Amino acid sequence: MKRLLVSELKDHIGEEVRVRGVVDTVRDQGKIIFLIVRDKSGKVQTLVWGGEDKTLLEKVKRITSESVVDITGKLKEAKQVEQGFEIEINEIKVDSLAQSPLPIVIEEEHHDNTTALDRRLDYRWIDLRSKKNSLMMSVATLMTAKLREYCLVNDLIEIQGPRIISAASEGGANVFEVKYFDKKAYLAQSPQFHKQMGIAAGLERVFNVGPVFRAEKSFTTRHLTEYTSFDVEIGYIDSYEDICEFEEGMLRYMLEAVKEKYGEEIKKIFDIEIKIPKDSFPRITVKDAKEKLAKAGIKSKDEGDFSPEEERKISEIVEKETGSEFLFMIDYPHKQRAFYHMKNPNNPELALGFDLFWKGIEITTGAQREHRLENIIENAKERDITEESLKDYFDYFRYGCPPHGGFAIGTERLLMKMLGYGSILETTYLPNTPNRLGKLINKN
C-alpha cells in the first residue's frame, strides 16, 4: 500500500490507509494506547485497543517517542479528536526504535526546558525535528531558490568560482591554509575576483552561490567561519545605484514569495510579520548617519564605520523616520573599504559603494568596482598590496573589461533577520565556528 502524508488523510476517511513517520507522543492508558505520529506534513492520532489478542498492544507498549514507524489501519471519523479523525492500527512496523531518553529536549511550545543551543547543535539532527526548525529549513530553501530565480529571470549567468585558491582575495590574515599536494593553498574567503573574471569574460551579469571561509575568531551571534555567500556582479552599470536597485528588486521578489507561501506560519510560529518593502530603500550617507546618531546620544568610535550598537540604532532611527526596515549606507571613506571599490571622481576620499542594513545589522556590502587597470593598481598600492601579488587578478582588466559592480549577501544572516532569530547558528544547517566543526571541538 502507498504511503499517505498526514495532510492527505482527510480525503480518505473510512479507508484503509498507510502512514509512515515518527512517534511524537505516546499516551499509554493500559488497554488503549495512543500514538501521535508526525511526518513532514503534520501530526495524526493513531490508536490500538486491547482485545482478545494482546500481541499488537504489547508491541506498541515498547515503542518509544521519536521512533520511526510504519502504520496501516482504518482511518475513522472521531469526534473527540480535534482533527476529527484517527487511525485504528491494524499493523505496525517499527522501522527504527529510538533510544530514550533523548540527549536533548526538542524545542516545542509546551517544553519549558529546551536544551541550550550549543548542546542542541551537537545533536543537530534531533534539534532539526522541531516544528520551528523544520519551518526554518523550508523557508531557507525557498529563500535561496527565489534569490536564484530572480537572477535567472534577469538573465544572469551562474558561475562556480573555485573554493580552493592559490592566493588570498581579501587580505592574507584571515584565510584558512590547506595542503594542495606539495603546495600551500587557501580556502576562498569570497568569490569576488572570480565574479569579476566573469565580467571580463563578457558574461555581462553573473552570480555565484556557495560556501566561503573566514579564519576569524569571531565570537558573536552573527559570525561563522564557513557561510553561504550569495554573490552578484553586473556589467555595464552607470553607477552603484544600478546595483542597489538590482538588490532591492531581488530582496522584494524573495520576500513576496516567502510571505505568500509561509507568511502565516511564520507569523504563528516566529511571531514575525514579513514586511514587503514598498518603495526603494532609503539611502543615507555615513556623514548624515553619524549626525543622526550623535543627536540620539550615541558616541562614535570610528567616523568611517559603525559599531554594532550604531548599526542597531541607525536602523531604528531610519525605520522610525521612513518606515523602512532596510537602508543603504553610502559614502564610506575609500580608505576603509576594499581596494577594488571605485573612488568617487567628485570626491576621491569616498568610495562608490554601500552597505545594506536590515533590522539592525549589515547583510550586504556592495560597490561599483574599479575596472581601470592603472587605478586599481594604484588603489592596491595605497594599501601596500604589490602588483605582483595580485598579477592574475590585475590581468582581468588588461584586455578589455566593462564597468561593473556587485554585492554579496550572507544568506544565513538574511534568514536570521527574516525569522527574528538571535543567533546565526540557529539558521545554519550545521554551523562551523572557531570552536565548532560540526560538533564542538576541544570539549572536555
Add this chain to the structure above:
RNA sequence: GGAGUGGUAGCUCAAUUGGUUAGAGCAUCUCACUGUCACUGAGAAGGUUGCGGGUUCGAGUCCCGUCCAUUCCGCCA
C-alpha cells in the same frame, strides 16, 4: 584577541555567611488505568557539582590555574 557572566541528575534549574544524606520540575523505568490529547495516579532509579591544584575541622559555595559555554566589543557578510 579583550571584558563580563556562567558550568550542579538525560534536559532546565535550586541549594541561606563555608556546615548533617546536594533538591525540584520535565524526561526515563516499574505498577495501575478502554478515550487520552502537555493523559492521570502511585513508586523507583538517576550525581567524581567541567577538569587540576590550594585554603579549611569541613568546599557545589572561597582562592589559583585550565577547558568549555554565553553575552558584549574588535573583525565582517
